[in-house]
Amino acid sequence: MNSDKKEKSEHIWLSDYSIPNPNDMSADEKEVWESMHFDFEVVDNPPGLKEDVLNFVFSEEAVNVTPFEKLKSVFQTVRSQFTPLTANLSIAMLVCIIILVTQLIPNETKGFSEIAASMTLNSLEGDLSEINGQAFMINNNGQQELVISVTGFPQTEGKEVYQVWLIENDQRQSAGVFKPDPKGNGILTVNTSKFSKFDNIGITLEPDADGKQPRGKKIVGT
Known part of the structure; x- marks a missing residue:
């Protein structure tokens, strides 16, 4: 299946791009096109450049290598082989090719997120009646995440922060800290796989x- 996709993309690489007709260009485009011939250094295509671009699109995710790092490697190869103007034009063309080929690949698997549970965070005193929040347990592609959203929180001073605690049988685990925005809103996302089981949530105002x-x-x- 992947070989068929790769052959189709190679056909795009070889056949979908042609030398532009100078008669169809604007004055600015003609000036750039005519100046390019002074900028070019005649070299062979860098070995494996086309394969690097296609492998970026089709390869499985490599261990400890992000898509950004793979794309950066391809761009560095281009820059090392051409002069600045030619390299920039080549990189622009590569970006267009990657976008085009990626759009042609059917998206066979799509991620999903669902709310598995929700809890209300209530203020504990009358003078804090405008303060409230919600906590949502999200199933994000099989990974459990806790999203905490609050409103009406007073601004902090100095090193002060609001700290979130996950509670089970009076045992508290710190899940992180946040500072509210000027309108008193705040949000914190927690990867719950790093924590033990909990059944309650609390937020305190801490000095640091x-x-x-x-x-x-x-x-x-809660």
């Missing part, structure tokens, strides 16, 4: 982000 256990005032909780 270094605490392993609560030291400040509890603001909201």
Whole structure:
């Protein structure tokens, strides 16, 4: 199946691009086109350049190599082989080819996210009645994530932060810290695979982000 896709993409590489007709160009385009012949250094195609581009599109995800790193490697190969103007034009063409070929590949598997559970975070005192929040347990492609969203939180001062605690049988684990925006809104996403089981959530106002256990005032909780 992959070989068929690769052959189709090679056909695109070889046949879908032709030398532009100077009569169809604007004045600016003609000037760039005519100046290119002074900029070119006549060299052979870099060995494996076409394969690098196609492999970027079709290869399975390599261990410890991100798509950005693979794309960066291809661009570095181009820059090392051509002069600056030619390299920039080549890179622009490569980007167009990658986008075109990627769009031709059928998206056989799509990720999904679903809300597995939700909890309300209530303020604990009357003077904080405008403060509230929600916590959502998200199943993101099989990975559990906790998303905490709050509104109406007072601004922090200095090193102060709001700290989120995951609670089970009065045992608290710090899930992270955040500072609200000027409107009092804040959000924190937590990868729950790093934590033990919990059944309650609390948020406290802490003097800094270094605490392993609560030291400040509890603001909201489940």
